[in-house]
Amino acid sequence: MSKIIVFTDLHILPIGKTIIGLDPYARLAAGIDHATKIHPDADRIVCTGDLTHRGDADSYLRLAELLDRTHIPVSLLIGNHDSRETFLSCFPDVSVDPNGFVQSVLDVGDWRLVFLDTLNAPPYEFPETYSGYLCPARLEWLQGQLREAGDRPVLLFLHHPPHDIGFPGMDAIKLKNGPALYDVIGRFNCVKHLVAGHVHRTISGSHRGVPFNIFKSPCHQMPMNMDSMDVSLSVDEPAAYGILLTTPTGVLAHSEDYEIAIADVGTSHEALGAGAAAE
Template sequence: MKLLHFTDIHLTTPGETIGGRDPNANFRRALDHALGLHADAEALVITGDLSDWGDRADYVRLRERLNTLSIPVRLCIGNHDDRETFLSVFPEFADENGFVQHAFPLSRGVGLALDTWAPRTHEGRFCETRAAWLDARLAEADGPFWLFLHHNPTPTGVAPADSIMLKDADRLGEVVKRHAERLAHIFFGHCHIPLSGSFHGVPLSAPRGTNHAGFANFAESRLLTRSELPEAYSVVLAERDHVTVHMVEFRAEEALAVEGSPDWADWDRAEMSR
Protein backbone atom coordinates (compact mmCIF):
# COMPACT_ATOMS: atom_id res chain seq x y z
CA MET A 1 0.00 0.00 0.00
CA LYS A 2 1.23 3.45 -0.86
CA LEU A 3 -0.19 6.71 0.54
CA LEU A 4 0.74 10.35 0.14
CA HIS A 5 0.60 12.58 3.22
CA PHE A 6 0.56 16.36 2.77
CA THR A 7 0.08 18.81 5.60
CA ASP A 8 -0.10 22.55 6.27
CA ILE A 9 -0.62 23.69 2.70
CA HIS A 10 -1.93 27.09 3.99
CA LEU A 11 -3.57 28.26 0.77
CA THR A 12 -3.89 32.05 0.49
CA THR A 13 -5.47 34.60 -1.79
CA PRO A 14 -3.43 34.33 -5.01
CA GLY A 15 -0.40 36.60 -4.81
CA GLU A 16 -0.15 36.51 -1.01
CA THR A 17 2.92 34.85 0.46
CA ILE A 18 3.89 33.45 3.87
CA GLY A 19 7.47 33.94 4.97
CA GLY A 20 8.34 34.89 1.41
CA ARG A 21 6.96 31.62 0.03
CA ASP A 22 3.91 31.22 -2.22
CA PRO A 23 1.63 28.52 -0.70
CA ASN A 24 -0.45 28.11 -3.85
CA ALA A 25 2.59 27.63 -6.07
CA ASN A 26 4.22 25.28 -3.58
CA PHE A 27 1.06 23.18 -3.32
CA ARG A 28 1.01 22.86 -7.11
CA ARG A 29 4.69 21.89 -7.10
CA ALA A 30 4.11 19.31 -4.38
CA LEU A 31 1.19 17.77 -6.27
CA ASP A 32 3.10 17.67 -9.55
CA HIS A 33 6.14 16.13 -7.88
CA ALA A 34 4.22 13.56 -5.81
CA LEU A 35 1.83 12.45 -8.53
CA GLY A 36 4.57 12.43 -11.14
CA LEU A 37 6.43 9.82 -9.12
CA HIS A 38 3.60 8.16 -7.20
CA ALA A 39 0.55 8.02 -9.44
CA ASP A 40 0.00 4.54 -8.01
CA ALA A 41 -0.74 5.90 -4.51
CA GLU A 42 -4.09 4.76 -3.13
CA ALA A 43 -4.91 8.11 -1.58
CA LEU A 44 -3.61 11.56 -0.79
CA VAL A 45 -4.40 12.71 2.75
CA ILE A 46 -3.95 16.40 3.71
CA THR A 47 -3.92 16.89 7.47
CA GLY A 48 -5.15 20.40 7.92
CA ASP A 49 -4.35 24.06 7.65
CA LEU A 50 -5.80 23.86 4.19
CA SER A 51 -6.44 27.61 4.15
CA ASP A 52 -4.28 30.17 5.94
CA TRP A 53 -7.29 32.26 7.06
CA GLY A 54 -10.24 29.91 6.58
CA ASP A 55 -11.44 31.81 3.52
CA ARG A 56 -14.14 30.14 1.46
CA ALA A 57 -12.43 31.11 -1.79
CA ASP A 58 -9.40 29.04 -0.76
CA TYR A 59 -11.58 25.96 -0.26
CA VAL A 60 -13.32 26.53 -3.59
CA ARG A 61 -9.97 26.71 -5.39
CA LEU A 62 -8.78 23.64 -3.49
CA ARG A 63 -11.88 21.70 -4.54
CA GLU A 64 -11.40 22.72 -8.15
CA ARG A 65 -7.79 21.52 -8.09
CA LEU A 66 -8.54 18.25 -6.32
CA ASN A 67 -11.31 17.48 -8.81
CA THR A 68 -8.63 17.21 -11.51
CA LEU A 69 -6.62 14.54 -9.68
CA SER A 70 -6.73 10.86 -10.54
CA ILE A 71 -6.45 9.56 -6.95
CA PRO A 72 -8.85 9.93 -4.00
CA VAL A 73 -8.13 12.80 -1.60
CA ARG A 74 -9.05 12.86 2.10
CA LEU A 75 -9.00 16.04 4.17
CA CYS A 76 -8.63 17.02 7.82
CA ILE A 77 -8.94 20.58 9.15
CA GLY A 78 -6.43 22.45 11.29
CA ASN A 79 -6.28 25.52 13.49
CA HIS A 80 -6.04 27.92 10.52
CA ASP A 81 -9.20 26.50 8.98
CA ASP A 82 -12.84 27.25 9.71
CA ARG A 83 -15.07 24.19 10.12
CA GLU A 84 -18.36 25.74 8.98
CA THR A 85 -16.80 27.40 5.96
CA PHE A 86 -14.90 24.25 5.02
CA LEU A 87 -18.03 22.11 5.18
CA SER A 88 -19.91 24.56 2.97
CA VAL A 89 -17.52 23.47 0.19
CA PHE A 90 -16.71 19.88 1.31
CA PRO A 91 -19.93 18.64 2.99
CA GLU A 92 -19.06 14.99 2.31
CA PHE A 93 -16.38 15.06 5.01
CA ALA A 94 -18.81 15.73 7.90
CA ASP A 95 -19.77 13.02 10.37
CA GLU A 96 -23.25 12.66 11.87
CA ASN A 97 -22.41 15.25 14.55
CA GLY A 98 -21.09 17.91 12.17
CA PHE A 99 -17.41 17.29 12.83
CA VAL A 100 -14.91 16.85 9.99
CA GLN A 101 -14.41 13.13 10.59
CA HIS A 102 -14.74 10.19 8.24
CA ALA A 103 -13.53 6.66 7.56
CA PHE A 104 -12.20 5.54 4.19
CA PRO A 105 -11.23 2.09 2.83
CA LEU A 106 -7.65 1.19 2.02
CA SER A 107 -6.14 -1.99 0.61
CA ARG A 108 -4.62 -2.55 4.03
CA GLY A 109 -7.40 -1.69 6.44
CA VAL A 110 -9.16 1.60 7.06
CA GLY A 111 -8.10 5.24 7.22
CA LEU A 112 -9.69 7.53 9.81
CA ALA A 113 -9.57 11.32 9.50
CA LEU A 114 -10.10 13.12 12.82
CA ASP A 115 -11.26 16.64 13.68
CA THR A 116 -9.08 18.42 16.28
CA TRP A 117 -10.25 21.96 15.41
CA ALA A 118 -11.50 24.42 18.03
CA PRO A 119 -12.74 28.00 17.44
CA ARG A 120 -10.52 31.02 18.08
CA THR A 121 -7.48 29.09 19.24
CA HIS A 122 -4.44 27.42 17.73
CA GLU A 123 -4.48 24.56 20.22
CA GLY A 124 -6.22 21.30 19.39
CA ARG A 125 -9.31 19.84 21.00
CA PHE A 126 -10.89 16.37 20.92
CA CYS A 127 -14.17 16.31 22.81
CA GLU A 128 -16.12 13.33 24.16
CA THR A 129 -18.37 13.26 21.09
CA ARG A 130 -15.43 13.05 18.72
CA ALA A 131 -13.76 10.42 20.92
CA ALA A 132 -16.94 8.32 20.94
CA TRP A 133 -17.06 8.45 17.13
CA LEU A 134 -13.46 7.22 16.95
CA ASP A 135 -14.08 4.50 19.54
CA ALA A 136 -17.06 3.22 17.54
CA ARG A 137 -15.15 3.16 14.25
CA LEU A 138 -12.21 1.28 15.78
CA ALA A 139 -14.59 -1.34 17.19
CA GLU A 140 -16.16 -2.02 13.80
CA ALA A 141 -13.29 -4.01 12.24
CA ASP A 142 -10.01 -5.74 13.02
CA GLY A 143 -7.97 -3.13 11.14
CA PRO A 144 -5.29 -2.21 10.63
CA PHE A 145 -6.37 1.41 11.13
CA TRP A 146 -4.40 4.47 10.06
CA LEU A 147 -5.23 7.68 11.96
CA PHE A 148 -4.86 11.16 10.46
CA LEU A 149 -5.24 14.39 12.45
CA HIS A 150 -3.83 17.90 12.46
CA HIS A 151 -2.54 18.62 15.98
CA ASN A 152 0.34 16.72 17.53
CA PRO A 153 -0.88 14.42 20.33
CA THR A 154 2.59 14.14 21.87
CA PRO A 155 4.77 16.98 23.18
CA THR A 156 7.74 17.98 21.06
CA GLY A 157 9.87 19.44 23.85
CA VAL A 158 9.72 22.81 22.05
CA ALA A 159 7.75 25.06 24.42
CA PRO A 160 5.92 27.31 21.90
CA ALA A 161 4.83 24.30 19.83
CA ASP A 162 3.69 22.39 22.90
CA SER A 163 1.55 25.32 24.05
CA ILE A 164 -0.71 24.70 21.03
CA MET A 165 -0.59 20.90 20.79
CA LEU A 166 -3.67 18.67 21.19
CA LYS A 167 -4.90 19.63 24.66
CA ASP A 168 -7.21 16.61 24.90
CA ALA A 169 -4.41 14.15 24.15
CA ASP A 170 -5.34 12.11 27.24
CA ARG A 171 -8.87 11.59 25.91
CA LEU A 172 -7.53 10.51 22.54
CA GLY A 173 -5.02 8.33 24.35
CA GLU A 174 -7.70 6.43 26.21
CA VAL A 175 -9.30 5.43 22.91
CA VAL A 176 -5.92 4.59 21.38
CA LYS A 177 -5.00 2.37 24.33
CA ARG A 178 -8.24 0.38 24.01
CA HIS A 179 -7.55 -0.37 20.35
CA ALA A 180 -3.75 -0.19 20.10
CA GLU A 181 -3.48 -3.66 18.55
CA ARG A 182 -5.63 -2.45 15.63
CA LEU A 183 -3.70 0.77 15.03
CA ALA A 184 -0.83 0.74 12.55
CA HIS A 185 0.24 4.39 12.47
CA ILE A 186 -0.78 7.95 13.39
CA PHE A 187 -0.08 10.83 10.98
CA PHE A 188 -0.30 14.53 11.85
CA GLY A 189 1.04 17.98 10.97
CA HIS A 190 0.76 21.39 12.68
CA CYS A 191 4.36 21.72 13.89
CA HIS A 192 6.04 22.35 10.52
CA ILE A 193 8.96 20.19 11.67
CA PRO A 194 9.59 16.51 10.87
CA LEU A 195 8.66 14.34 13.83
CA SER A 196 8.49 10.66 14.64
CA GLY A 197 7.83 8.67 17.78
CA SER A 198 4.96 6.79 19.38
CA PHE A 199 1.72 7.45 21.26
CA HIS A 200 0.68 4.73 23.70
CA GLY A 201 2.79 2.32 21.71
CA VAL A 202 1.44 3.31 18.28
CA PRO A 203 4.04 4.76 15.85
CA LEU A 204 3.45 8.31 14.65
CA SER A 205 5.06 10.73 12.20
CA ALA A 206 4.73 14.17 10.64
CA PRO A 207 6.47 15.82 7.68
CA ARG A 208 7.49 19.47 7.52
CA GLY A 209 4.66 20.79 5.31
CA THR A 210 4.37 21.99 1.73
CA ASN A 211 5.10 25.69 2.34
CA HIS A 212 6.84 27.42 5.26
CA ALA A 213 9.17 25.46 7.50
CA GLY A 214 9.62 25.52 11.24
CA PHE A 215 12.61 24.56 13.37
CA ALA A 216 13.00 22.74 16.68
CA ASN A 217 14.36 25.75 18.57
CA PHE A 218 14.66 24.40 22.11
CA ALA A 219 16.13 27.70 23.32
CA GLU A 220 13.02 29.77 22.51
CA SER A 221 10.32 29.70 25.19
CA ARG A 222 7.56 31.86 23.68
CA LEU A 223 7.67 32.34 19.90
CA LEU A 224 7.64 29.80 17.08
CA THR A 225 10.75 29.68 14.91
CA ARG A 226 10.67 29.83 11.10
CA SER A 227 13.48 28.43 8.97
CA GLU A 228 14.58 28.31 5.33
CA LEU A 229 14.57 24.51 5.28
CA PRO A 230 12.90 22.90 2.24
CA GLU A 231 9.20 22.24 1.84
CA ALA A 232 8.18 18.58 2.11
CA TYR A 233 5.52 15.87 2.01
CA SER A 234 5.51 12.18 3.03
CA VAL A 235 5.33 8.96 1.05
CA VAL A 236 4.01 6.03 3.09
CA LEU A 237 4.85 2.45 2.06
CA ALA A 238 3.07 -0.27 4.02
CA GLU A 239 2.96 -4.03 3.77
CA ARG A 240 1.84 -6.73 6.17
CA ASP A 241 5.00 -6.70 8.26
CA HIS A 242 6.43 -3.21 7.85
CA VAL A 243 5.71 0.52 7.39
CA THR A 244 8.19 3.00 5.92
CA VAL A 245 7.57 6.75 5.87
CA HIS A 246 9.73 8.99 3.67
CA MET A 247 9.82 12.78 4.05
CA VAL A 248 10.41 14.10 0.52
CA GLU A 249 11.85 17.61 0.17
CA PHE A 250 10.37 18.15 -3.24
CA ARG A 251 12.25 21.32 -4.23
CA ALA A 252 15.70 19.95 -3.42
CA GLU A 253 16.43 18.33 -6.77
CA GLU A 254 18.96 20.96 -7.81
CA ALA A 255 21.15 19.81 -4.89
CA LEU A 256 21.07 16.12 -5.83
CA ALA A 257 23.86 14.06 -7.40
CA VAL A 258 23.25 10.52 -8.63
CA GLU A 259 26.43 8.69 -7.69
CA GLY A 260 27.82 6.16 -5.29
CA SER A 261 26.87 2.63 -6.31
CA PRO A 262 25.38 0.43 -3.56
CA ASP A 263 27.25 -2.52 -5.11
CA TRP A 264 30.33 -3.40 -3.01
CA ALA A 265 32.20 -4.51 -6.12
CA ASP A 266 32.01 -0.97 -7.51
CA TRP A 267 33.79 0.58 -4.51
CA ASP A 268 37.31 1.71 -5.36
CA ARG A 269 39.03 4.00 -2.86
CA ALA A 270 41.25 5.57 -5.50
CA GLU A 271 38.52 6.27 -8.06
CA MET A 272 35.31 6.85 -6.11
CA SER A 273 33.89 10.36 -5.98
CA ARG A 274 33.59 11.39 -2.31
Protein backbone atom coordinates in the same frame (compact mmCIF):
# COMPACT_ATOMS: atom_id res chain seq x y z
CA MET B 1 1.29 -2.91 0.03
CA SER B 2 -0.58 0.40 -0.21
CA LYS B 3 0.95 3.84 -0.72
CA ILE B 4 -0.37 7.01 0.90
CA ILE B 5 1.02 10.49 0.22
CA VAL B 6 0.74 12.96 3.11
CA PHE B 7 0.69 16.75 2.77
CA THR B 8 0.19 18.87 5.87
CA ASP B 9 -0.05 22.55 6.77
CA LEU B 10 -0.74 23.86 3.27
CA HIS B 11 -1.71 27.39 4.42
CA ILE B 12 -3.21 28.37 1.06
CA LEU B 13 -3.86 32.11 0.69
CA PRO B 14 -5.76 34.26 -1.83
CA ILE B 15 -3.97 35.19 -5.05
CA GLY B 16 -1.00 37.48 -4.49
CA LYS B 17 -0.60 36.78 -0.77
CA THR B 18 2.55 35.18 0.65
CA ILE B 19 4.04 33.92 3.93
CA ILE B 20 7.62 35.11 4.60
CA GLY B 21 7.77 35.77 0.87
CA LEU B 22 6.69 32.23 -0.07
CA ASP B 23 3.65 31.46 -2.19
CA PRO B 24 1.86 28.51 -0.50
CA TYR B 25 -0.16 27.77 -3.64
CA ALA B 26 2.90 27.54 -5.91
CA ARG B 27 4.80 25.42 -3.40
CA LEU B 28 1.91 22.98 -3.01
CA ALA B 29 1.32 22.86 -6.77
CA ALA B 30 4.93 21.79 -7.27
CA GLY B 31 4.47 19.12 -4.60
CA ILE B 32 1.24 17.77 -6.07
CA ASP B 33 2.82 17.64 -9.52
CA HIS B 34 5.91 15.88 -8.14
CA ALA B 35 3.90 13.30 -6.18
CA THR B 36 1.62 12.65 -9.15
CA LYS B 37 4.59 12.10 -11.47
CA ILE B 38 6.81 10.07 -9.13
CA HIS B 39 4.05 8.14 -7.35
CA PRO B 40 1.27 7.62 -9.92
CA ASP B 41 0.50 4.34 -8.14
CA ALA B 42 -0.39 6.07 -4.86
CA ASP B 43 -3.70 4.93 -3.42
CA ARG B 44 -4.46 8.20 -1.65
CA ILE B 45 -3.30 11.70 -0.83
CA VAL B 46 -4.15 12.77 2.72
CA CYS B 47 -3.89 16.44 3.71
CA THR B 48 -3.76 16.70 7.50
CA GLY B 49 -5.13 20.15 8.19
CA ASP B 50 -4.33 23.86 8.05
CA LEU B 51 -5.49 23.67 4.47
CA THR B 52 -5.72 27.46 4.35
CA HIS B 53 -4.04 30.22 6.33
CA ARG B 54 -7.15 32.22 7.20
CA GLY B 55 -10.08 29.88 6.65
CA ASP B 56 -11.53 31.95 3.78
CA ALA B 57 -13.60 30.71 0.87
CA ASP B 58 -11.29 32.09 -1.83
CA SER B 59 -8.40 30.03 -0.50
CA TYR B 60 -10.47 26.86 -0.21
CA LEU B 61 -11.65 27.27 -3.79
CA ARG B 62 -8.05 27.76 -4.95
CA LEU B 63 -7.15 24.54 -3.16
CA ALA B 64 -10.01 22.67 -4.82
CA GLU B 65 -8.83 23.86 -8.22
CA LEU B 66 -5.26 22.82 -7.46
CA LEU B 67 -6.24 19.31 -6.34
CA ASP B 68 -8.08 18.76 -9.62
CA ARG B 69 -4.69 18.46 -11.33
CA THR B 70 -3.98 15.01 -9.82
CA HIS B 71 -5.68 11.70 -10.59
CA ILE B 72 -4.89 10.44 -7.07
CA PRO B 73 -7.96 10.61 -4.78
CA VAL B 74 -7.61 13.08 -1.90
CA SER B 75 -8.84 13.08 1.71
CA LEU B 76 -8.90 16.40 3.58
CA LEU B 77 -8.66 17.07 7.32
CA ILE B 78 -8.96 20.44 9.03
CA GLY B 79 -6.71 22.18 11.56
CA ASN B 80 -6.63 25.29 13.71
CA HIS B 81 -6.16 27.65 10.76
CA ASP B 82 -9.30 26.31 9.09
CA SER B 83 -12.98 27.20 9.35
CA ARG B 84 -15.17 24.11 9.49
CA GLU B 85 -18.23 25.94 8.16
CA THR B 86 -16.42 27.61 5.28
CA PHE B 87 -14.52 24.45 4.41
CA LEU B 88 -17.70 22.40 4.17
CA SER B 89 -19.38 25.05 2.05
CA CYS B 90 -16.50 24.83 -0.45
CA PHE B 91 -16.11 21.03 -0.26
CA PRO B 92 -19.73 19.86 0.10
CA ASP B 93 -18.90 16.26 -0.82
CA VAL B 94 -16.52 15.76 2.13
CA SER B 95 -17.75 13.15 4.60
CA VAL B 96 -18.75 14.25 8.10
CA ASP B 97 -19.77 12.26 11.16
CA PRO B 98 -23.36 12.36 12.56
CA ASN B 99 -22.48 15.46 14.59
CA GLY B 100 -21.14 17.42 11.62
CA PHE B 101 -17.45 17.04 12.42
CA VAL B 102 -15.03 16.36 9.56
CA GLN B 103 -14.41 12.76 10.58
CA SER B 104 -14.59 9.65 8.43
CA VAL B 105 -13.08 6.24 7.75
CA LEU B 106 -11.66 4.76 4.57
CA ASP B 107 -10.40 1.25 3.89
CA VAL B 108 -7.24 1.13 1.77
CA GLY B 109 -6.03 -2.38 1.15
CA ASP B 110 -6.02 -4.29 4.41
CA TRP B 111 -5.80 -1.09 6.48
CA ARG B 112 -8.46 1.23 7.80
CA LEU B 113 -7.69 4.96 7.70
CA VAL B 114 -9.47 6.99 10.38
CA PHE B 115 -9.58 10.78 9.97
CA LEU B 116 -10.19 12.99 13.03
CA ASP B 117 -11.35 16.61 13.35
CA THR B 118 -9.32 18.33 16.10
CA LEU B 119 -10.40 21.91 15.35
CA ASN B 120 -11.12 23.50 18.73
CA ALA B 121 -12.90 26.68 17.63
CA PRO B 122 -12.84 29.29 14.89
CA PRO B 123 -9.25 30.40 14.21
CA TYR B 124 -7.39 33.51 15.37
CA GLU B 125 -8.11 33.41 19.09
CA PHE B 126 -4.51 32.65 20.00
CA PRO B 127 -3.37 30.84 22.01
CA GLU B 128 -6.38 28.97 23.37
CA THR B 129 -7.99 27.86 20.13
CA TYR B 130 -4.73 27.12 18.36
CA SER B 131 -4.75 24.01 20.52
CA GLY B 132 -6.67 21.00 19.31
CA TYR B 133 -9.54 19.33 21.13
CA LEU B 134 -11.60 16.17 20.76
CA CYS B 135 -14.95 16.66 22.47
CA PRO B 136 -16.82 13.68 24.00
CA ALA B 137 -18.91 13.30 20.83
CA ARG B 138 -15.81 13.00 18.65
CA LEU B 139 -14.16 10.55 21.03
CA GLU B 140 -17.33 8.47 21.17
CA TRP B 141 -17.42 8.36 17.37
CA LEU B 142 -13.78 7.23 17.32
CA GLN B 143 -14.48 4.52 19.86
CA GLY B 144 -17.25 3.19 17.65
CA GLN B 145 -14.97 3.14 14.61
CA LEU B 146 -12.20 1.31 16.45
CA ARG B 147 -14.66 -1.23 17.79
CA GLU B 148 -15.99 -1.79 14.28
CA ALA B 149 -12.45 -2.17 12.87
CA GLY B 150 -12.01 -5.41 14.79
CA ASP B 151 -8.75 -7.05 13.72
CA ARG B 152 -8.18 -4.65 10.81
CA PRO B 153 -5.10 -2.46 11.48
CA VAL B 154 -5.88 1.25 11.80
CA LEU B 155 -3.83 4.23 10.64
CA LEU B 156 -5.04 7.30 12.55
CA PHE B 157 -4.76 10.82 11.06
CA LEU B 158 -5.27 14.12 12.89
CA HIS B 159 -3.87 17.64 12.74
CA HIS B 160 -2.71 18.27 16.31
CA PRO B 161 -0.11 15.98 17.89
CA PRO B 162 -1.71 14.37 20.95
CA HIS B 163 1.50 14.53 23.02
CA ASP B 164 4.63 16.66 23.45
CA ILE B 165 7.08 16.62 20.56
CA GLY B 166 10.01 18.58 22.02
CA PHE B 167 9.19 22.14 20.89
CA PRO B 168 7.86 23.99 23.99
CA GLY B 169 5.85 26.53 21.99
CA MET B 170 4.15 23.88 19.89
CA ASP B 171 3.70 21.60 22.88
CA ALA B 172 1.63 24.39 24.45
CA ILE B 173 -0.83 24.21 21.55
CA LYS B 174 -0.97 20.45 20.96
CA LEU B 175 -4.16 18.42 21.37
CA LYS B 176 -5.47 19.58 24.75
CA ASN B 177 -6.87 16.21 25.77
CA GLY B 178 -4.33 13.83 24.29
CA PRO B 179 -4.57 11.42 27.26
CA ALA B 180 -8.29 11.00 26.57
CA LEU B 181 -7.49 10.05 22.98
CA TYR B 182 -4.91 7.50 24.07
CA ASP B 183 -7.35 6.08 26.61
CA VAL B 184 -9.74 5.34 23.73
CA ILE B 185 -6.92 3.90 21.62
CA GLY B 186 -5.84 1.72 24.53
CA ARG B 187 -9.23 0.00 24.76
CA PHE B 188 -8.57 -1.67 21.44
CA ASN B 189 -5.61 -3.29 19.75
CA CYS B 190 -6.06 -1.95 16.25
CA VAL B 191 -4.36 1.49 16.07
CA LYS B 192 -0.91 0.64 14.74
CA HIS B 193 0.29 4.07 13.61
CA LEU B 194 -0.59 7.75 14.03
CA VAL B 195 0.06 10.67 11.66
CA ALA B 196 -0.22 14.34 12.66
CA GLY B 197 0.77 17.77 11.36
CA HIS B 198 0.76 21.24 12.96
CA VAL B 199 4.49 21.44 13.75
CA HIS B 200 6.01 22.12 10.30
CA ARG B 201 8.88 19.69 10.97
CA THR B 202 9.59 16.05 10.19
CA ILE B 203 9.39 14.13 13.47
CA SER B 204 8.98 10.46 14.33
CA GLY B 205 8.78 8.43 17.52
CA SER B 206 6.28 6.60 19.65
CA HIS B 207 3.95 7.45 22.52
CA ARG B 208 2.26 4.94 24.80
CA GLY B 209 3.40 2.24 22.43
CA VAL B 210 1.94 3.81 19.27
CA PRO B 211 4.43 4.88 16.56
CA PHE B 212 3.83 8.31 15.02
CA ASN B 213 5.00 10.52 12.18
CA ILE B 214 4.74 14.26 11.62
CA PHE B 215 5.81 15.77 8.31
CA LYS B 216 7.09 19.14 7.13
CA SER B 217 4.93 21.64 5.29
CA PRO B 218 5.03 22.28 1.54
CA CYS B 219 5.42 25.96 2.47
CA HIS B 220 7.23 27.40 5.52
CA GLN B 221 8.87 25.40 8.31
CA MET B 222 9.33 25.79 12.05
CA PRO B 223 12.96 26.64 12.89
CA MET B 224 14.86 23.86 14.66
CA ASN B 225 14.92 25.83 17.92
CA MET B 226 13.90 23.48 20.68
CA ASP B 227 14.02 26.14 23.43
CA SER B 228 11.65 28.76 22.01
CA MET B 229 8.06 29.38 23.08
CA ASP B 230 7.48 31.48 19.93
CA VAL B 231 5.25 29.54 17.52
CA SER B 232 5.17 32.36 14.95
CA LEU B 233 8.76 31.82 13.80
CA SER B 234 9.06 30.51 10.24
CA VAL B 235 11.94 29.70 7.91
CA ASP B 236 12.28 28.94 4.21
CA GLU B 237 13.47 25.35 4.21
CA PRO B 238 12.81 22.81 1.44
CA ALA B 239 9.18 21.87 0.97
CA ALA B 240 8.23 18.27 1.70
CA TYR B 241 5.55 15.62 1.78
CA GLY B 242 5.35 12.21 3.44
CA ILE B 243 5.10 8.77 1.87
CA LEU B 244 3.51 5.96 3.87
CA LEU B 245 3.72 2.33 2.79
CA THR B 246 1.37 0.01 4.64
CA THR B 247 2.45 -3.61 4.94
CA PRO B 248 0.95 -6.68 6.60
CA THR B 249 3.17 -6.03 9.63
CA GLY B 250 3.27 -2.23 9.94
CA VAL B 251 3.94 1.11 8.28
CA LEU B 252 7.05 2.39 6.49
CA ALA B 253 7.39 6.19 6.47
CA HIS B 254 9.50 8.34 4.16
CA SER B 255 9.84 12.11 3.78
CA GLU B 256 10.42 13.64 0.34
CA ASP B 257 12.04 17.09 0.17
CA TYR B 258 10.68 17.47 -3.31
CA GLU B 259 12.32 20.79 -4.17
CA ILE B 260 15.72 19.20 -3.61
CA ALA B 261 14.63 16.10 -5.50
CA ILE B 262 13.55 18.16 -8.50
CA ALA B 263 16.93 19.93 -8.56
CA ASP B 264 19.05 16.82 -8.07
CA VAL B 265 17.32 14.18 -10.13
CA GLY B 266 19.48 14.89 -13.18
CA THR B 267 22.72 14.14 -11.32
CA SER B 268 21.62 11.03 -9.43
CA HIS B 269 23.36 8.66 -11.86
CA GLU B 270 26.60 10.58 -11.47
CA ALA B 271 26.36 10.23 -7.68
CA LEU B 272 26.02 6.47 -8.10
CA GLY B 273 29.12 6.34 -10.26
CA ALA B 274 27.25 5.49 -13.45
CA GLY B 275 29.11 8.13 -15.41
CA ALA B 276 32.52 6.80 -14.43
CA ALA B 277 31.49 3.24 -15.22
CA ALA B 278 30.36 4.28 -18.68
CA GLU B 279 33.75 5.80 -19.38
